[in-house]
Amino acid sequence: MTTIRISDDAVALACGADAVADAFAAAGCTVERVSSWGMHWLEPLVEIAGQGFGPAIPADVPAILAGRSDKAIGPIAAHPFLARQQRLTFARAGRTRPLSLADYAATGGWAGLRRARSLPPEDVIAEVIESGLRGRGGAGFPTGIKWRTVLAAPGARKFVVCNADEGDSGTFADRMIMEGDPFALLEGIAIAAHAVGAAQGYVYIRSEYPHAVAKMRAAIALAAAEIAPLAIEVRVGAGAYVCGEETALLNSIEGRRGIVRAKPPLPAVAGLFGCPTVVNNVLTLAAVPHLLAEGGVAEYARLGIDRSRGTTAIQLAGAIRHGGLFETGFGITLRELVEDIGGGTPGGRPVKAVQVGGPLGAYIPPARFDLPFDYEAFAAADALIGHGGIVVFDDSADMAALARFAMAFCAAESCGKCTPCRIGATRGVEILDRMRAKAPVPVPAGDEDATITPPKRDENGALLEELCDLMRSASLCALGGFTPYPVLSALRHWPGDFGR
Amino acid sequence: MNDATRLDAIIAAHAGREGALLPLLHDVQAVFGCIAPAAEAAVAAALNLSRAEVHGVVSFYHDFTAQADPRPCLQLCRAEACQARGAEALVAVAEAAAGDRVRIAAVFCLGLCSVGPAARLGDAVHARLDAAALAALVDAA
Numbered sequence: 001m002t003t004i005r006i007s008d009d010a011v012a013l014a015c016g017a018d019a020v021a022d023a024f025a026a027a028g029c030t031v032e033r034v035s036s037w038g039m040h041w042l043e044p045l046v047e048i049a050g051q052g053f054g055p056a057i058p059a060d061v062p063a064i065l066a067g068r069s070d071k072a073i074g075p076i077a078a079h080p081f082l083a084r085q086q087r088l089t090f091a092r093a094g095r096t097r098p099l100s101l102a103d104y105a106a107t108g109g110w111a112g113l114r115r116a117r118s119l120p121p122e123d124v125i126a127e128v129i130e131s132g133l134r135g136r137g138g139a140g141f142p143t144g145i146k147w148r149t150v151l152a153a154p155g156a157r158k159f160v161v162c163n164a165d166e167g168d169s170g171t172f173a174d175r176m177i178m179e180g181d182p183f184a185l186l187e188g189i190a191i192a193a194h195a196v197g198a199a200q201g202y203v204y205i206r207s208e209y210p211h212a213v214a215k216m217r218a219a220i221a222l223a224a225a226e227i228a229p230l231a232i233e234v235r236v237g238a239g240a241y242v243c244g245e246e247t248a249l250l251n252s253i254e255g256r257r258g259i260v261r262a263k264p265p266l267p268a269v270a271g272l273f274g275c276p277t278v279v280n281n282v283l284t285l286a287a288v289p290h291l292l293a294e295g296g297v298a299e300y301a302r303l304g305i306d307r308s309r310g311t312t313a314i315q316l317a318g319a320i321r322h323g324g325l326f327e328t329g330f331g332i333t334l335r336e337l338v339e340d341i342g343g344g345t346p347g348g349r350p351v352k353a354v355q356v357g358g359p360l361g362a363y364i365p366p367a368r369f370d371l372p373f374d375y376e377a378f379a380a381a382d383a384l385i386g387h388g389g390i391v392v393f394d395d396s397a398d399m400a401a402l403a404r405f406a407m408a409f410c411a412a413e414s415c416g417k418c419t420p421c422r423i424g425a426t427r428g429v430e431i432l433d434r435m436r437a438k439a440p441v442p443v444p445a446g447d448e449d450a451t452i453t454p455p456k457r458d459e460n461g462a463l464l465e466e467l468c469d470l471m472r473s474a475s476l477c478a479l480g481g482f483t484p485y486p487v488l489s490a491l492r493h494w495p496g497d498f499g500r
Numbered sequence: 501m502n503d504a505t506r507l508d509a510i511i512a513a514h515a516g517r518e519g520a521l522l523p524l525l526h527d528v529q530a531v532f533g534c535i536a537p538a539a540e541a542a543v544a545a546a547l548n549l550s551r552a553e554v555h556g557v558v559s560f561y562h563d564f565t566a567q568a569d570p571r572p573c574l575q576l577c578r579a580e581a582c583q584a585r586g587a588e589a590l591v592a593v594a595e596a597a598a599g600d601r602v603r604i605a606a607v608f609c610l611g612l613c614s615v616g617p618a619a620r621l622g623d624a625v626h627a628r629l630d631a632a633a634l635a636a637l638v639d640a641a
Contacts, residue, residue: 014612014627040614169579172611207526207563208610210623235519236526239562241608255521255547257560273518316614318584323614355580359608391581391613402580409608415560 002029002065005047006056007094009036009179010211011172015055017044023058027065035180037094038325039081042073047094052076081322084341086303088311089287090173090327092181099218101226104183110226112289112296116191121151124195124292131291131300132309137163137244137281138357138386138478140308140375143288146278149268150196153276158198160189160278161253161271162285164205164212165237165244168358170389173313174282176325178205178212181286182219183226188285190227191292192278201232202272204249207239241359241413245477246279248415259415260477281387283313304330308374318354318391319345335369338392349394353494355402357386359409360482362489363399384485399494403487404432410483421480424471428487431467435460435498461491461500506531507539511546520547521557525564533568571603572641575620576634578606581613590617593631597638604638 006012006021021031024046037045042054046064052073053064063069073079076094087093096103104110116124129144150158162185166174177185189201205213216234220227240258242248247261250272271277287310290296300310308330314337316323321343338344338354345351353363362383364371371381378385393402407428414421468484475481491498501509510531514524524543528535535543535558544554558564576594578587594604612618615627619634621641629637 010610010625011612011615011627014610014618014625015615043615166611167609169609170581170613171609172613175611208607208620211625235522237561238522238526238564240560252522253519255519255557257556259560317581318613318616320614359580389581389613391584393584397584402583405580405583413608 002048003032004029005032005034006044007036007180008033008098009043009176010209011040012036012043012045013211015043016057019058020044020046020056020061023061027061029065032097035093035096035098036176036325037076037082038090038176039079039322040324041322045076047076050075050077052079081324081326081341085327086311086329087327088290088300089177089184089283089313090181090325091290092184093176093325096181098180098182098215099222101183101222108293109183109289110187111294112292113187113190113194113226115294116194116292121195121197124191125151127297128195128288128291131297132304132307133284133287133291133300134308134375135281136283136287136312136387138384140385143280143284146268146280147192147195149266150198150276150278153269155276157200157273157275158196158277159272159275160192160196160198160201160280161246161250162189162201162203162282163244163246163249163279164203164209164216164282165249166209166282166387167206167241167244168360168387168389170317170355170391171315171358171387172317173315173325173388175209175212177282177286178203178209179215182215183223184289185216185282185286186219186223186227186232188288189232190230191288192280192285193230196276196278198278199230201230202235202253203232204235204237204243204253206237206243240415241409242415242477242479245479248477249279250277257415259417260479262476283387287311305372305374307376312373312385312388314373315387315389316342316392317389319347319349319351319394320390320392321346330374331372333369333373334364334371334390337373337390338369342392345392345394347394349396351392352395352397353393353399353490355391355393355486356389357384357485358389359406360384360478360485361386361389362485363402363493364489365493382485382489384482399490399497400432400436400499403490403498404429404436406483406486406490407432410479414479418474418476418480420471420474421476421483424467424475424480425483428464428467428471428483431460431464432487435464461498464491503532507542511543515546521549521554522561525558529564533570534565536566569603571601572621573603573605574598574638574641575605575607575610577608577610577612577616577618577620579609579613581609582616582618585616587617590629590631590634593634594638597635598641602638602641
C-alpha cells in the first residue's frame with residue numbers, strides 16, 4: 001500500500017489539503033499528516049517516498065499515483081528552495097508528524113532537555129550566552145543574559161512565558177513551530193524553566209491561531225511525563241495586537257486589560273504575578289533544544305555574522321512567487337531573498353517595496369536591497385528585522401495609503417496608556433488624510449478649534465515628521481514608538497505617492 | 501440547563517485558577533455569543549473583582565462583545581501581506597455576497613501571509629481567495 005504524506009499545517013489546510021488527503025485515502029493509500037516543509041506556493045504538497053507533487057488538488061490523485069503527474073517537483077529535500085537553507089530550528093519541518101512522540105524522539109527530541117537537566121542552571125545559561133542567541137521576537141536581546149537575570153532575581157516562584165502572540169502581518173514562523181513541531185517548543189520552555197528555576201510555564205497564543213492552540217494543547221497532554229515536574233498551560237489571547245508586547249501580555253495572562261507596563265521593573269525581576277519571569281518568543285525557545293544538545297552551541301555560534309549569530313527564520317510573504325519559510329544564517333541580503341529565492345512577484349510586475357518586521361517595520365525600496373539581514377545593519381538603516389517577516393509589494397502599491405494604514409492600525413490597537421501613541425496615531429491619520437486629499441480639506445463648520453489655521457498641504461509633511469519624532473522618542477512601547485518606521489520610510493522613499 | 505446554570509458551571513470550572521478572567525470570558529463568549537451585563541456582574545462577584553474591572557477587560561479585547569450576533573461571521577484578513585495580494589479589492593465582493601445574512605469582519609493576520617487573500621470562517625481557514633471563491637465561501641456560510 002502506498003503511503004503518502006500531506007501537511008496539516010494551517011496553510012496546507014487553507015489551500016485544500018484535507019480534500020486531497022481524503023482523495024488519496026479513498027484511492028486506498030495510507031495518509032500521514034506531517035508538518036509543512038514551508039514551500040507555501042506548492043501547498044498542498046504531497047510526498048510519496050521522498051518525491052513531491054504540488055500544489056495538488058483531488059483531481060490530481062490518479063495521475064500522481066500513476067507516476068505521470070505534471071505537478072511532480074522531484075525529490076523534495078533537494079528542492080533549491082530547501083537546499084539553500086540551513087535548518088536548525090526548522091530541522092523537522094516536513095519530516096515528522098507534529099504530535100508523534102515517536103517521530104520526535106527519533107529525530108533527536110528531548111536530547112537537549114536531558115543534557116540541560118544533567119547540568120547546573122548556571123552552566124545551561126553559560127552555554128546559551130556563548131551561543132550568541134538573541135531574542136527572535138524583535139528586540140534581539142541576548143537570551144542568556146535575560147535568563148541569568150531571572151535566575152539571580154529573588155522570588156519564591158518564577159515563570160517562563162512563551163510569547164506566541166504572533167500578530168505581525170507577514171510572519172508565520174511561530175505558527176509553523178506550534179503546528180509543526182510543538183514538542184520542540186515545549187522542550188525549549190522546559191530547558192528555560194530548568195535554567196531559571198521555574199515550575200510553571202505559559203504559552204500565550206493569539207486567538208487568530210485556532211490550529212496552533214489545538215496542537216499545543218494536545219502536545220502538552222502528550223508530553224506531560226517528559227516535561228514533568230514542569231507544568232505548561234496554554235492561554236489564548238482575545239484579539240489585541242498590543243498583547244504581543246511582553247508586559248501587556250503578562251497583564252493579559254493575569255486577567256487584566258492588555259495595557260503596557262512601564263519598565264523598570266523588568267519582567268525578569270517583577271513579571272507575571274509580580275514574580276521573576278522569562279518572556280521569550282516561540283522562535284527563541286524553539287532554538288534552545290538544538291543549542292543544548294551535544295555540539296549545538298558551537299554549530300550555532302559558527303553561523304551568522306558579527307553580533308547576529310546562528311540562524312534566523314525568514315518569512316517570505318505578500319506579493320512573492322515563492323513564499324514560505326526560509327531559515328538561514330544571518331547576513332543574507334534582501335536582494336537574494338526577494339529576487340533569487342522568492343522569485344519576485346507572482347505576476348512578474350516590478351517590486352516596489354518590501355516591509356520587513358511587521359506593521360511596525362520600515363518599507364525598503366529595491367535600491368537598498370543590498371542590506372544584509374543583521375540586527376545592527378538594519379538598525380543603522382532606520383529599519384528593523386523584527387520577527388523576520390518580509391512582505392513584498394508590487395508597483396501597484398500606494399505607499400501613502402500604506403502609511404495611513406500604519407497610523408490607523410496603531411490608533412486602533414493602541415492600549416491607550418501613553419499619549420504619543422493614543423493621540424499621536426489619530427493625529428497621524430488626519431495628517432495623512434490631508435496629504436492624500438486631492439483638494440484641501442475644509443474645516444468642519446462650527447468647529448471651535450478651527451480658529452487655528454490648518455496647515456497648508458506642503459506643511460503637512462513637516463508636521464508628520466515632527467509627530468513621528470515625538471511618537472518615536474516618547475511612546476511607552478514599540479507600538480507607538482515604531483509606527484513611525486513604516487510612515488517615515490514611505491514618505492522618504494516614495495514622496496510622489498504623497499503628492500510631494 | 502438554563503442560562504444562569506450554564507454561567508455558574510463556567511464560573512465553577514475556572515474558580516481558583518490563577519488569572520482566570522480571560523479563559524472564563526472566552527468560555528462565556530463562546531457559549532452565549534456575548535458577555536452581557538448580567539454575566540459581567542456574576543463573573544465579577546465570583547472572582548472578587550469590581551464590575552468595572554470586568555467591564556474594562558471585556559471592552560478592551562476585540563474578541564469579547566456586549567451583544568450577541570447570531571449571524572455567521574466571516575473574517576477577511578486586511579493586514580499588509582493580504583493587501584499586497586489584493587485583499588482590499590475583495591472587501592466589496594464579500595459585503596455584496598453577505599448582504600445582511602452574514603457578518604463580514606476584518607481580521608489583522610491569520611498567519612497565511614504567503615497564500616493570501618485569506619479568510620476564516622469558524623475555525624476553518626481559506627486561502628488564495630479570488631472574487632468567485634470568496635463569494636462562494638460567503639454563500640456557504
